[in-house]
Amino acid sequence: WDLGSSATRAVDYLYLARANLMWARDSTVAVALESSSDNVTWTSRIASSPIASGDKVGARTEDYLKTTTQTSAFRYWRLTLNNTGASAILPAFSKAMFGPAFDFGRDPDWSRALQRTVLNRGVREPRYTLQLEYKGITNAKLQSFDTEIIAYREIAPVVLFTTSVYHELLNSAKAMHCLITDFAVTPINVNNSTLSITLEEQL
Numbered sequence: 408w409d410l411g412s413s414a415t416r417a418v419d420y421l422y423l424a425r426a427n428l429m430w431a432r433d434s435t436v437a438v439a440l441e442s443s444s445d446n447v448t449w450t451s452r453i454a455s456s457p458i459a460s461g462d463k464v465g466a467r468t469e470d471y472l473k474t475t476t477q478t479s480a481f482r483y484w485r486l487t488l489n490n491t492g493a494s495a496i497l498p499a500f501s502k503a504m505f506g507p508a509f510d511f512g513r514d515p516d517w518s519r520a521l522q523r524t525v526l527n528r529g530v531r532e533p534r535y536t537l538q539l540e541y542k543g544i545t546n547a548k549l550q551s552f553d554t555e556i557i558a559y560r561e562i563a564p565v566v567l568f569t570t571s572v573y574h575e576l577l578n579s580a581k582a583m584h585c586l587i588t589d590f591a592v593t594p595i596n597v598n599n600s601t602l603s604i605t606l607e608e609q610l
Contacts (some may be wrong), residue, residue, distance in 0.1 A: 408481065408483065408484045408485065409483055410482050410483070411482070412482075413426050413589060414482065415480035415481055415482050416480050416481070416484070416506060416507060417477045417478060417479060417480040417481075417507055418440065418442070418451075418452055418453065418475070418477050418484070418506055418507065419474060419476060419477065419506070419507050420472065420473065420474045420505060420506070420508055420566065420568065421438070421440045421453045421471075421472070421473050421486075421503070421504075421570075422470065422471065422472050422494070422503070422504045422505065422566045422582065422584070423438070423470060423471040423472075423496050423500045423501075423502070423503050423504075424469075424470050424500060424501045424502040424503075424504075424584055425469050425470065425499075425500050425501040425502075426458070426463075426469070426470055426471035426500045427463070427468070427469040427470075427508050428499035428501075429461075429488075429498060429499045429500050430457075430458050430595060432499065433490050434457060434458075435457045435490045436457055436458060436488055436490050437454070437455065437456035437457050437458070437487070437488070437490065437576055438453075438454070438455050438456075438458060438473070438486070438487075439451045439453065439454040439455075439456070439470065439486070439487045439488075439489070439576055440452050440453040440473075440484065440485075440486055440487075440505055441484070441485050441486075441487060442479075442481035442483065442484055443481060443482075443483040443484075443485075444481055444482060444483070446482075446483045447485075452475065452477055453473045453475050453505075454473075454575070455471075455473050455514065456489075457490075458471060463582055464568070464580060464581040464582040465564070465581075465582055465583065465584075465596035465599075466535060466538060466575070466577075466578070466583060466608065467532065468582045470582060470584070471500075472566070472581065472582045474570060474603040475507070481583045482525070484505070484506075486503055486505075502584075504566055504584075509551070509552070509555060509556060511544060511548060511552075511602075512548065513541060513542075513543060513544075514523050514573065514576075515540055515541050515576065516539075516540045516541070516542055519537060519538060519539050519540075519576060520536075520537070520538035521535060521537050521538075521577075521578055522537075523535050523536075524536065530544075532610055534607060534608040534609075534610055535578075535607075535608040536605065536606070536607050536608070537567070537576045537577075537583070537585065537605070537606045537607075537608075538603070538604070538605050538606075539553065539603070539604045539606070540600045540601060540602070540603045540604075541601065541603075542595075542601045543599055543601075544599070544600050545598050545599070545600075546598050546600070546603070549592060549600060549602065552602070557587070557590065560587040561588070564573045564584055564585055564586045564587075564609050565584075565585055565586075565587065565606070566582060566583070566584055566585075567582065567583050567584075567585050567606060568581060568582035568583070568610065569581055569582075583606075583608055584608065584609045585606035585607060585608055585609060586606065586607050586609055587604060587605070588606065588607050589604075589605040590602065590603060590604045590605065591603045
């Protein structure tokens with residue numbers, strides 16, 4: 408990926424949706440996200456060799472997630488796949504997403520509302536709907552959320568993931584590919600608001 412002559416990005420995570428299609432064919436597949444400043448010399452920033460069981464996430468354990476903390480930003484990024492077995496590499500996954508993580512700086516209030524729809528025609532699996540509420544959000548953080556996330560919510564779903572032992576938030580799925588379907592901001596006092604977000608799992 409070439410972000411353009413005036414654009415660079417640091418990366419905190421790599422997410423591959425339906426990566427189970429790939430590792431079901433070859434369990435030795437190694438994944439690496441690499442960066443470059445000149446499109447010539449490349450450095451691995453996120454790597455898993457081979458894909459570890461702890462990196463398999465999602466409500467059906469079909470997806471891959473690897474997180475890191477990078478402070479350097481680069482213009483060029485590429486995803487590489489390799490294997491140690493004799494079989495040919497089959498890069499079968501539905502979507503690759505990577506980039507900087509957005510953090511509100513606090514956990515959502517407990518309890519969250521997590522529901523799963525009944526399976527119906529035209530849907531391969533029941534999907535989750537999640538409602539989260541964040542309290543004590545500053546005006547600056549709300550502005551960042553609006554310009555970085557909400558402005559693109561109709562064309563760019565988000566990857567919601569947990570980074571610690573607090574995996575109960577997503578029913579132990581650790582990560583979920585979601586579309587923000589609704590949100591509301593309730594001002595409490597100066598520079599202090601409550602943010603409510605409704606998300607729907609994307610299959």
